Amino acid sequence: MSQAEMDAVTIETPTGDSRILIGAGSLAELGRLVTERWPGARTAWLISDDAVQRAHGPAAAAALAAAGLTVNVFTVPAGEASKSLAEVGRLYDWMLGGNAGRSDLVVALGGGVVGDLAGFVAATCLRGLALIQVPTTLLAMVDSSVGGKTGVNHAAGKNLIGAFYQPPLVVVDPALLGTLPPRELAAGWAEVIKYGMIEGALPDPRPGERPLLPWLETDADDLVRLAEPATTAVIRRCIDLKARVVRVDPLEQGPRALLNYGHTAGHALEAVAGYGGLLHGEAVAIGMRAAAGIAATLDLCPSALVERQQALVRRFGLPERFAGPTPAELWPYMRRDKKATAGALRWVLPTAPGHVEIVRGVDEAVVDRALALVTTRDA
Ligand code: GLY
Numbered sequence: 001m002s003q004a005e006m007d008a009v010t011i012e013t014p015t016g017d018s019r020i021l022i023g024a025g026s027l028a029e030l031g032r033l034v035t036e037r038w039p040g041a042r043t044a045w046l047i048s049d050d051a052v053q054r055a056h057g058p059a060a061a062a063a064l065a066a067a068g069l070t071v072n073v074f075t076v077p078a079g080e081a082s083k084s085l086a087e088v089g090r091l092y093d094w095m096l097g098g099n100a101g102r103s104d105l106v107v108a109l110g111g112g113v114v115g116d117l118a119g120f121v122a123a124t125c126l127r128g129l130a131l132i133q134v135p136t137t138l139l140a141m142v143d144s145s146v147g148g149k150t151g152v153n154h155a156a157g158k159n160l161i162g163a164f165y166q167p168p169l170v171v172v173d174p175a176l177l178g179t180l181p182p183r184e185l186a187a188g189w190a191e192v193i194k195y196g197m198i199e200g201a202l203p204d205p206r207p208g209e210r211p212l213l214p215w216l217e218t219d220a221d222d223l224v225r226l227a228e229p230a231t232t233a234v235i236r237r238c239i240d241l242k243a244r245v246v247r248v249d250p251l252e253q254g255p256r257a258l259l260n261y262g263h264t265a266g267h268a269l270e271a272v273a274g275y276g277g278l279l280h281g282e283a284v285a286i287g288m289r290a291a292a293g294i295a296a297t298l299d300l301c302p303s304a305l306v307e308r309q310q311a312l313v314r315r316f317g318l319p320e321r322f323a324g325p326t327p328a329e330l331w332p333y334m335r336r337d338k339k340a341t342a343g344a345l346r347w348v349l350p351t352a353p354g355h356v357e358i359v360r361g362v363d364e365a366v367v368d369r370a371l372a373l374v375t376t377r378d379a
Pocket of ligand 1: 143146147252
């Protein structure tokens, strides 16, 4: 594949630009893309997890080596537990023990866990090393590899230690999705559905563009079987939507919070389920149902829109509830969520197809009712 066959999205921010290249087969071009961007680089520190390393590690390492780079590989256990300061320490030991230098590169090959972990290591080791994100899950392609959020979890909550650190290069190869377990793939579609629900509220709207929500409804059959060109086109749109947000709000002080639709209840559910009990995307899908339930109770959202969202959630194989926890168990996690400013929770709520608004001061009884809906076995 030549570089011309890849689509490019660039995010300019005050702390650096991020260039995202999207194209089926682009992993094979990784070495060339990296050495074009950093001609003086000699050593790549490739961080992956055991499952991704088995599936794609040799191809990534071969592409980097073919461009003349020395490749060192570190594999962490797959799963959220690897997003820890202990794992960060092991990675520092590996890199510093191997004489990492300021002109070396960190390559994050994996999903959201590897991207956040390796991104944090790149942001902090030797006060910052060049970072290349190579997302291998749908969720990482459309969300976590783009926009510069890096970090690890703390006992007090998810993603509480971290840094904004833009990856100068992101290489998105949708052909890698073919090896993804079905549950992981479905979890990624949750973030895509999220973009469909919020698109119209995001900065820099493009009035002539095909709206994503009906697009997903029309193309669902092709998308669930990863048919092309449908899959790459949707991934490209989601990356473009995220870029429009990050360009104007790289540090999440304003509209970037809209990307957290479904995440307030979602993060709480993910925490009580025990990380790994619910995948992040599954928790977001359930969290979107809770948010839509709140909006419907407040008469902000027509029931037909709630049903459109849930039909997509079902079509893409996502759960609609997580039975077990009581609302009282979820509240402490929601209050600790970074979206609670000065103690008041900010809910991102749907108001019309493709549109959401941020609402503060929602009555706790209304929230409890929505949480009960998504945590009751027969709801
Ligand atoms: N995942 C939401 C964001 O990057 O802001």
